[in-house]
Amino acid sequence: MSDTSQTVGLGFRLRNALRRVLNVLAMPALAILSAFLVGALVIWITSGQFETIFAAYGGMIRGAFIKQRGFSETLVAMTPYVFLGLGLAVGFKSGLFNIGVEGQFYIGAISAALVGQAFTGLPTIIHLPLTLLAGALGGALWAAIPGYLKARTGAHEVINTIMLNYIAFRLVEFLISGPFKDPYATAVQTSRISPAAELWSFYAIPQRLSDPLNALFVALILGFLAWVVARWWRGQSGADRMAGLQRRVPLLAAAIVAVLSFALLPPLTRLFWPFQDEYDRLHVGLILALLTAVAVWWLMWKTTIGFELRTVGANPNAARYAGVNITRNIVLAMAISGALAGVAGTIEVLGVSICRCLPLFFSSGYGFEAIAIALLAKNNPFGILAASFLFGAMRNGADLMELNSGVSKYIISLIQALVLLFVAAPAIVRWMYRMAAPRRPEEEAPLTRGWGG
Amino acid sequence: MAATTNALPARRTVVRGWWVTPAVIGFGLLAAWWLLNLVIGGKCDDQCVVSTLAQALRVATPIAFAALCGVICERAGVVNIGIEGQMLMAAMVAYATNLFVFQIAKDIIGPEAAGVMSRWLALFTAMASALLLAALHAVVSIKFRADQIISGTVVNILAIGVTGYFYRQFLAENLPPGPGTFPITPVPLLAQIPVVGPIVFQQKPLTYVMLLTVVALHYVLFFTRWGLRTRAVGEHPRAADTLGVNVYRTRYVNVLIGGIIAGLGGAWFTLEAVDVFNPQMTNGLGFIGLAAMIFGKWNPFGALAGALIFGLGTSVTATVSIFRPDIPSQIPQMLPYLLTIIVLTGVVGRAVPPAADGQPYEKS
Numbered sequence: 001m002s003d004t005s006q007t008v009g010l011g012f013r014l015r016n017a018l019r020r021v022l023n024v025l026a027m028p029a030l031a032i033l034s035a036f037l038v039g040a041l042v043i044w045i046t047s048g049q050f051e052t053i054f055a056a057y058g059g060m061i062r063g064a065f066i067k068q069r070g071f072s073e074t075l076v077a078m079t080p081y082v083f084l085g086l087g088l089a090v091g092f093k094s095g096l097f098n099i100g101v102e103g104q105f106y107i108g109a110i111s112a113a114l115v116g117q118a119f120t121g122l123p124t125i126i127h128l129p130l131t132l133l134a135g136a137l138g139g140a141l142w143a144a145i146p147g148y149l150k151a152r153t154g155a156h157e158v159i160n161t162i163m164l165n166y167i168a169f170r171l172v173e174f175l176i177s178g179p180f181k182d183p184y185a186t187a188v189q190t191s192r193i194s195p196a197a198e199l200w201s202f203y204a205i206p207q208r209l210s211d212p213l214n215a216l217f218v219a220l221i222l223g224f225l226a227w228v229v230a231r232w233w234r235g236q237s238g239a240d241r242m243a244g245l246q247r248r249v250p251l252l253a254a255a256i257v258a259v260l261s262f263a264l265l266p267p268l269t270r271l272f273w274p275f276q277d278e279y280d281r282l283h284v285g286l287i288l289a290l291l292t293a294v295a296v297w298w299l300m301w302k303t304t305i306g307f308e309l310r311t312v313g314a315n316p317n318a319a320r321y322a323g324v325n326i327t328r329n330i331v332l333a334m335a336i337s338g339a340l341a342g343v344a345g346t347i348e349v350l351g352v353s354i355c356r357c358l359p360l361f362f363s364s365g366y367g368f369e370a371i372a373i374a375l376l377a378k379n380n381p382f383g384i385l386a387a388s389f390l391f392g393a394m395r396n397g398a399d400l401m402e403l404n405s406g407v408s409k410y411i412i413s414l415i416q417a418l419v420l421l422f423v424a425a426p427a428i429v430r431w432m433y434r435m436a437a438p439r440r441p442e443e444e445a446p447l448t449r450g451w452g453g
Numbered sequence: 454m455a456a457t458t459n460a461l462p463a464r465r466t467v468v469r470g471w472w473v474t475p476a477v478i479g480f481g482l483l484a485a486w487w488l489l490n491l492v493i494g495g496k497c498d499d500q501c502v503v504s505t506l507a508q509a510l511r512v513a514t515p516i517a518f519a520a521l522c523g524v525i526c527e528r529a530g531v532v533n534i535g536i537e538g539q540m541l542m543a544a545m546v547a548y549a550t551n552l553f554v555f556q557i558a559k560d561i562i563g564p565e566a567a568g569v570m571s572r573w574l575a576l577f578t579a580m581a582s583a584l585l586l587a588a589l590h591a592v593v594s595i596k597f598r599a600d601q602i603i604s605g606t607v608v609n610i611l612a613i614g615v616t617g618y619f620y621r622q623f624l625a626e627n628l629p630p631g632p633g634t635f636p637i638t639p640v641p642l643l644a645q646i647p648v649v650g651p652i653v654f655q656q657k658p659l660t661y662v663m664l665l666t667v668v669a670l671h672y673v674l675f676f677t678r679w680g681l682r683t684r685a686v687g688e689h690p691r692a693a694d695t696l697g698v699n700v701y702r703t704r705y706v707n708v709l710i711g712g713i714i715a716g717l718g719g720a721w722f723t724l725e726a727v728d729v730f731n732p733q734m735t736n737g738l739g740f741i742g743l744a745a746m747i748f749g750k751w752n753p754f755g756a757l758a759g760a761l762i763f764g765l766g767t768s769v770t771a772t773v774s775i776f777r778p779d780i781p782s783q784i785p786q787m788l789p790y791l792l793t794i795i796v797l798t799g800v801v802g803r804a805v806p807p808a809a810d811g812q813p814y815e816k817s
Contacts, residue, residue: 042618046618046622097602099606149794149797149798152798153797153798155794155797155798156747156797158534158602158740159740159743159744159747159793159797160794160797160798162737162740163737163740163741163744163790163791163793163794164790164794165737166736166737166787166790167787167790167791170783170784170786170787170790171783171787173783174781174783174784177781177783178781178783368606368609368610368613369610371603371606371610372610375603407622408617408618408620408621408622409621410613410614410615410617410618410620410621411614411618412614413610413611413613413614413617413618414611414614414615414618415614416610416614417607417610417611417613417614418611420603420606420607420610421593421604421607421611424593424599424600424603424604424607425593425597425598425599425604427597427598427599428593428597
């Protein structure tokens with residue numbers, strides 16, 4: 001490969017890369033386009049007016065991007081999708097259909113809400129990670145149950161996770177309205193979490209950083225990131241040839257970044273900060289989501305754990321033959337998947353909910369949409385970022401669309417189902433646009449397996 | 454590909470007699486009965502027992518329909534997790550038809566006759582709508598050979614979207630009263646039998662239809678040529694194809710008939726249970742039906758047994774909440790779902806599905 005890349009010109013390589021990217025993107029793009037076209041047809045037929053289509057889609061676009069705080073609300077709506085989509089993708093890659101992310105989302109949310117309100121006076125540097133961990137753990141445990149049952153008894157995870165969804169709804173409802181009801185609130189909800197456990201909104205960052213402990217927290221995180229990036233850079237440029245000081249580049253970079261950000265960030269953010277809108281709900285969960293996407297990519301494609309998980313997903317027989325512990329991997333895959341879903345629920349409590357608590361009727365309906373996201377992205381973490389952005393925009397724009405055109409926002413579900421349909425059966429899209437079948441059969445790994453496997 | 458079905462063997466293979474499962478069920482029922490009496494303090498008299506059991510059969514009806522739909526699809530090798538969506542769609546369409554036909558017809562032929570007409574018409578439109586979704590599932594999974602579980606999920610999301618859309622657009626505002634649900638129709642003579650009569654033969658029509666479907670499906674699956682071909686297609690489509698069975702046609706027919714059965718199950722919600730529609734109506738009963746199907750080892754009578762267990766779970770929790778209002782309602786509401794998990798893992802152990810279940814077939 002490296003030889004040819006040196007001999008052929010840069011333009012050719014660029015064009016080749018471009019063509020490859022276009023090839024990968026063509027199907028999802030056509031699927032989305034077709035889904036919106038069919039959606040337009042439905043709007044036209046049910047409303048009886050052609051103009052309604054433009055009113056509806058125009059309203060959706062304005063609601064999602066143009067209106068005040070529209071864009072940042074889209075990013076807010078996108079955040080849970082990223083986690084849930086990643087959770088589903090980890091499951092799919094491991095041969096598991098975790099249809100129960102919704103339940104894990106709820107369990108994660110309630111765990112976080114309970115841990116968040118349990119302590120007062122803990123500093124953010126302890127309380128926030130603890131709460132996030134609690135949410136992840138709650139989701140992971142909830143998902144590990146069907147994983148274990150599948151591995152041990154063969155009970156199919158689709159049925160079991162759906163049953164656990166309903167149990168989770170009832171359980172959370174019971175906990176909110178019973179033992180953990182906020183006695184001082186008129187609405188049925190849990191108590192407000194400690195401010196230290198909140199995910200910071202972008203608006204509040206300068207104010208938060210004025211506390212030295214918080215600044216230390218941020219400095220440590222940034223230092224760690226610098227360490228990771230430097231390690232990666234060192235790996236790129238051949239670590240063996242380096243000696244002495246160069247070997248310690250990652251650690252040095254981490255230290256420098258940490259010290260600099262600890263010293264400079266608080267005053268700098270107070271001097272200049274672009275997020276001045278007090279009612280903007282954009283929060284650092286978005287950054288967490290981006291980092292998690294990278295982390296999941298690294299875990300699944302760059303580590304032994306991920307390799308084993310993907311092997312079990314692609315061919316369990318071969319995996320077992322090669323000595324991979326299938327039970328452990330199934331439980332692990334479900335736990336990772338559930339942890340991601342749990343974090344999504346946690347973020348809804350810590351960063352999005354107005355009351356910074358878990359209210360009753362905390363209906364999200366994210367679960368099924370996350371399936372469409374993971375499949376649309378072909379389980380690629382970065383594709384999931386893009387698909388989540390699309391779905392977040394649709395969800396966010398739906399309200400203004402309904403207000404503008406009178407078209408019910410359930411049309412979104414319809415469009416999402418169609419996207420999923422067209423992505424799941426690319427032959428339909430090819431048939432619709434009279435496209436030739438690919439010469440090489442597409443690499444279609446079985447996404448799920450029958451009841452027995 | 455068939456090897457994937459036994460990719461994860463159970464730790465040990467237990468050879469056990471046919472009597473084990475019934476015995477476990479019987480023992481479980483006795484234990485449940487004892488627990489129930491403990492909880493409600495023996496306040497449930499004979500009348501209450503009979504009505505609880507009748508209620509169990511009533512609640513089991515949609516679950517059994519879903520399970521039968523699953524049986525007929527999966528015996529032909531098509532996994533159908535879109536049953537929930539098909540039922541939801543049928544429930545909405547039945548409700549809308551019932552309402553609108555009644556409004557039009559009541560001035561022409563009088564409310565009494567219009568009610569009868571609209572209900573039966575609604576039953577047919579319900580079946581037709583579920584058939585439509587089943588056709589989508591069939592085309593996507595058989596012709597386009599998409600992943601069948603994904604295809605079923607598409608059906609589910611689509612049903613949520615379409616029903617929600619129409620509900621918000623047309624059914625959410627103040628509507629004139631509809632003609633109501635089917636009345637209870639006791640079967641002549643049989644309804645007079647002491648205990649069985651009030652439980653089984655004083656029900657609404659769809660419950661009878663369900664019981665008849667179970668018998669009919671059992672006969673058709675195991676005693677007719679079509680049943681043999683269906684099972685052959687589900688077990689080894691290539692061999693069936695070699696012997697001249699049209700695999701695609703068999704699968705299409707089975708999934709479509711399954712759609713009709715699911716439509717009956719959906720109609721139950723708005724034509725028998727209550728006279729309203731809401732978008733979360735089916736509440737997972739379609740999936741519970743699939744669990745009942747697995748519990749029944751892909752046999753119609755087994756599926757009915759599974760459905761009855763869940764029906765019993767639901768009706769018993771209802772009875773408990775009448776006598777013990779102090780128990781938070783969410784706790785007993787969890788029980789049927791919990792029961793499903795326990796049944797799936799504990800009692801059945803490793804159920805063996807039809808060998809080609811879930812695998813697209815490509816004619817070579």
